[in-house]
Each structure stands twice: as C-alpha cells, then as structure tokens.
Amino acid sequence: MSSIVLVHGAWSAAWAWRDFRALLTCGGETVFTPTLTGLGERRHLLTPKIELEDHIQDICEGLFMEDLQDVMLVGHSYGGMVITGVADRMPDRVRHLVYVDAFMPDDGECVLDLMPSAQVAMLRDDVDRNGAGWLIPASPLPADTPPEAVQFAQQRRGPQPMKTFTLPIKLTGRCRTLPTTYVYCTRTNVYDTFSLSAQRARERSICQFLTLDASHNPHLTQSRALLKILQTCQSGHATGVES
Numbered sequence: 001m002s003s004i005v006l007v008h009g010a011w012s013a014a015w016a017w018r019d020f021r022a023l024l025t026c027g028g029e030t031v032f033t034p035t036l037t038g039l040g041e042r043r044h045l046l047t048p049k050i051e052l053e054d055h056i057q058d059i060c061e062g063l064f065m066e067d068l069q070d071v072m073l074v075g076h077s078y079g080g081m082v083i084t085g086v087a088d089r090m091p092d093r094v095r096h097l098v099y100v101d102a103f104m105p106d107d108g109e110c111v112l113d114l115m116p117s118a119q120v121a122m123l124r125d126d127v128d129r130n131g132a133g134w135l136i137p138a139s140p141l142p143a144d145t146p147p148e149a150v151q152f153a154q155q156r157r158g159p160q161p162m163k164t165f166t167l168p169i170k171l172t173g174r175c176r177t178l179p180t181t182y183v184y185c186t187r188t189n190v191y192d193t194f195s196l197s198a199q200r201a202r203e204r205s206i207c208q209f210l211t212l213d214a215s216h217n218p219h220l221t222q223s224r225a226l227l228k229i230l231q232t233c234q235s236g237h238a239t240g241v242e243s
C-alpha cells in the first residue's frame with residue numbers, strides 16, 4: 001500500500017504537521033509524520049553529536065520498521081536534506097520525492113553550502129552568541145503565519161544541532177533517478193534561502209518545478225493549495241504553476 005511520509009524542517013517536529021496531516025488523512029491517505037532525533041517530543045535526546053546522518057537514519061529505520069513501500073517522501077526546508085539521503089539509501093521503497101521549499105543537496109554538500117553567504121554569517125554569529133557554540137536558535141516564523149499557529153509553535157520549537165547544518169551528505173546518486181517535484185514558495189525572506197536549490201530543481205529534467213504563492217510554511221498558510229499538489233503527486237503527476 002502506498003503512503004506519504006512528511007519530514008519536517010529545522011527547529012520543528014511532527015507537531016508542525018498536525019493540522020495539515022488531518023487534511024491529508026481526511027482524503028484517505030496513509031500518512032506518517034516522524035520526529036527527528038533531538039527535536040519535538042525527542043528533545044530529551046538533544047546532544048552536540050547529532051548530525052544529518054542521524055536524521056537520515058531516523059527515517060530509514062521508520063520505513064523499515066513500518067515496512068513502508070511505494071512511499072511519497074515529502075521534505076520541508078531542512079527536511080529536503082533528509083529525504084535526499086533516505087531516497088539514496090532506500091530507493092526501492094520510494095516512489096516520488098517532493099521538496100517543499102527545501103534544500104536539494106548534491107554529494108558532499110551540507111546545508112550551509114546551499115545558503116546565501118550573508119545568511120550563513122548571521123547564523124554562525126547567532127550560534128556563537130546564543131547557542132553555546134553548537135545549537136542554532138530557531139529563526140522567526142514568516143510574518144503572515146496565523147497568530148494561533150505562532151502561539152502553538154513558539155511553545156514547541158527548539159534549537160537545531162549545528163552539526164546537522166555543517167556536516168556533508170554522502171550520496172551515491174541512486175536518488176537522482178526517482179520522480180521528483182520541487183515546490184518553490186515565492187514569498188521569500190530577505191535572503192531567499194532556497195534560491196540555489198530551486199534553480200537546481202529547475203535544471204533537472206526528471207524534476208517537475210512548481211511555484212506556490214506562499215511564504216516558507218505553506219502547510220500553515222496555504223494548506224489547501226499544498227494539499228492539492230501532494231494529492232496530484234500521489235495520483236501520478238502534480239499540477240500547479242510551473243516555471
């Protein structure tokens with residue numbers, strides 16, 4: 001049976017998908033929303049040693065333990081790094097990759113390699129000043145985030161281990177043959193964090209590139225539009241605004 005696995009971004013956890021997951025399951029989809037180690041309800045496991053590979057392994061183990069096949073693997077933001085690694089290690093279990101305003105790495109790249117240099121400098125300074133040298137404090141939510149979502153998130157967002165952003169991903173290239181959709185949110189922040197990944201997606205022939213008139217968290221601000229994209233991806237081919 002096919003299923004959808006939603007992988008959250010930095011500072012986040014399964015709770016971020018709560019309302020959006022309800023929309024998907026109302027449509028009859030089987031949905032999994034795992035939480036990455038050190039975040040959300042797993043924040044008691046937070047240590048300086050946690051890195052990207054640990055988060056990739058979190059999802060790989062989830063696919064194995066649940067025996068998930070024919071998976072549509074969705075990564076939001078930092079989650080794009082994670083789903084890339086998972087698909088590279090378990091391509092036989094993945095049917096479709098969907099990047100939602102997310103990083104799309106190549107072999108040997110880390111998150112900081114994909115971000116604008118000015119934003120990287122600001123982030124490193126914030127880690128040194130406010131994160132004890134190893135924690136990345138949570139960034140502000142977009143200004144158009146509904147107040148109730150902001151209140152809910154502020155009580156649950158936690159710092160991100162720095163190694164998840166600094167250590168490179170190791171890829172064999174097996175994930176490059178999988179059907180892929182990239183959803184680029186056009187209401188960007190001052191840095192346009194995902195511009196490099198979006199450009200990369202545009203240039204890959206196997207990747208369908210869609211734009212969405214939304215800020216960085218469309219599951220909160222444009223949930224119906226994102227729902228339609230995922231449902232059409234699940235049924236075979238996404239529809240939306242292509243460029």
